[in-house]
Amino acid sequence: MRIIILGAGRVGESVVDSLVSEQNDITVIDTDARRLRALEERYDLRGLVGSGVDPVVLEEAGARDADMLIACAALDETNLVCCKVAHRLFNVPTRIARVRSQAFRHGSELVDKEGFAVDRVICPEESLTRYIFKLIEYPEALQVREFAGGLACLVSVRAVAGAPLVAHSIAELRECAPDVAMRIVAIYRRFEDEPDRFIACDGATRVEPGDEVFVLAARDDIPRVLKALHRDEHRAPQGRPRRKVQRIMIAGGGRVGLRLAQELAAAPAGFHVKVVEQDAERCTALAGQLPHEVLVLNGDVTDENLLEDESIETVDLFLALTNDDENNIMSSLLAKRLGARRVLALINRRSYAELMHGTQIDIALSPAQAMIGELLAHVRQGDVQAVHSLRRGVAEGLEIVARGDRKTSRIVGRTVRDLKLPAQAHFGLIVRGLPDPLAVVDAEAEAGEAAPPREPQVIIPKADTVIESNDHVVIFVPHKRLIRDVEKQFRVSAAFF
Incomplete structure (x- = not known):
């Protein structure tokens, strides 16, 4: 694809890093020549110095032949106007904009073709908040990713010795947990003096303590999946009684910290939230925007005395969400040492996130990977x-709709054992019965005589399960180089159209 990216900041760089390895023709526009030179030295792309709202610059970037524009500059108005110009003057087919303002949500009249002509609005703060909320809902998980509108989930969890499924082979899972329908799609195992290594899963593969296990299951089954892999039935971790996440401390009162604190305060779960911010003026602003139930503290999150005074040992979840990677790492390590049950650090630099993964920091979260x-x-x-980037961009979870029939598709009408997916791509689950927006409404349906739609169901397929048209298939791909082979299998022939 020919892709134009506006903005060479952190988000733009993360987008480039994800797309440039997939044989896309990428041009990056930015007003900062130094940032562009740094990107050109690291990646195979073209940098263009200029303003993305200038039609001359867009034309020089190849907008007339571009397949997609991704506008992720620092200012909302720049991104919105860029999309409008790209649509009006160059008819760029797909236009995506990063927008922080709540007034320009996806689906708003302001961003439709009569407005700013944005096909998809992406808000990093919203993506992060949604992601963190899932981790609060399932505190044992390292990641929680949703498919099929939330009917199915992919979770990763650290296997704990003594949990029912740990030290057993995958073939034994049905005996160990007969009431849980799930599919283990990948295991990443720790080795001494080496990074985690991908372990291909088959019936003989054993789940070992310390493994990071990726599991696909229906949303309603996720608590039982986590219990089977992470919780010891005979003793609570570290001898502590189990409890839900209630006490939360947020380090950093920036956009992400404020948004998360607002949503936590509005949640019916009754969270006890503290926000620690170093800037006194920002604290005053936070106190005015947050309900009185949220305690705003002015202080340094790397101050051991402050954390002890605020009873860090009683905190269920410590969230380091400042704009400084080093502060987030240090405050998380300190909070963990002082007794916080679980810590999450927001880390922008990919190299830092890789170093912290699997250490005393329970979750090292890259904001770009969340969106x-x-x-x-x-x-x-x-x-x-749906697509979810996993393992810091190395792996992906894909939700693809099967289209066509047995004559026009390599997937529809065939059993799982007959599919010719790449060897390491793991066929996870099927969601069947979802509404099909491409379905043709016949006369009987219009007259109200058609059969009522069936309830969607999540299916953990067996080897003889037959794929039907409109099945939402979820596949785990451990290496991005396999993506094109997976897409090829789901492609329908011209006869289908």
Whole structure:
């Protein structure tokens, strides 16, 4: 694809890093020549110095032949106007904009073709907040990713010795947990003096303590999946009684910290929230924007005395969400040492995130990785409904809709054992019965005589399960180089159209 990216900041760089390795023709526009030179030295792309709202600059960037524009500059208005110019003057087919303002939500009249002509609005703060909320809902998980509108989930969890499924082979899972329908799609195992290594899963593969296990299951089954892999039935971790996440401390009162604190305060769960911010003026602003139940503290999150005075040992979840990677890392390590049950650090630099993964920091979260899947869904070929970037961009979870029939599709009408997917691509689950927006409404349906729609169901397929048209298939791909082979299998022939 020919892709124009406006903005060479952190988000733009993360988008480039994800897309440039997939044989896309990328041009990056930015007013900062130094940033562009740094990107050109690291990646195979073209940099263009200028303003993205200038038609001359867009034309020089190749807008007339571009397949997609991704506007992720620092200012909302720049991104919105760029999309409008790209649509009006160059008819760029797909236009995506990063917008922080709540007034320009996806689906708003302001961003439709009569407005700013944005096909997809992406808000990093919203993506992060949604992601963190899932981790609060399932505190044992390292990641929680949703498919099929939330009916199915992919979770990763650290296997704990003594949990029911740990030290057993995958073939024994049905005996160990007969009431849980799930599919283990990948295991990443720790080795001494080496990074985690991908372990291909088959019936003989054993789940070992310390493994990071990726599991696909229906949303309603996720608590039982986590219990089977992470919780010891005979003793609570570290001898502590189990409890839900209630006490939360947020380090950093920036956009992400404020948004998360507002949503936590409004949640019916009754969270006890503290926000620690170093800037006194910002604290005053936070106190005015947050309800009185949220305690705003002025102080340094790397101050051991402050954390002890605020009873860090009683905190269920410590969230380091400042704009400084080093502060987030140090405050998380300190909070963990002082007794916080679980810590999450927001880390922008990919190299830092890789270093911290699997250490005393329970979750090292890259903000770009939390939202990059929303962009990838537009880049992938075929009817791709959802994409989630995993393992810091190395792996992906894909939700693809099976289209066509047995004559026009390599998937529809065939059993799982007959599919010719790449060897390491793991066929996870099927969601069947979802509404089909491409279905033709016949006369009987219009007259109200058609049968009522069936309830969607999540199916953990067996080897003889037959794929039907409009099935939402979720596939785990451990290496991005396999993506094109997976897309090729789901492609329908011209006869289908």
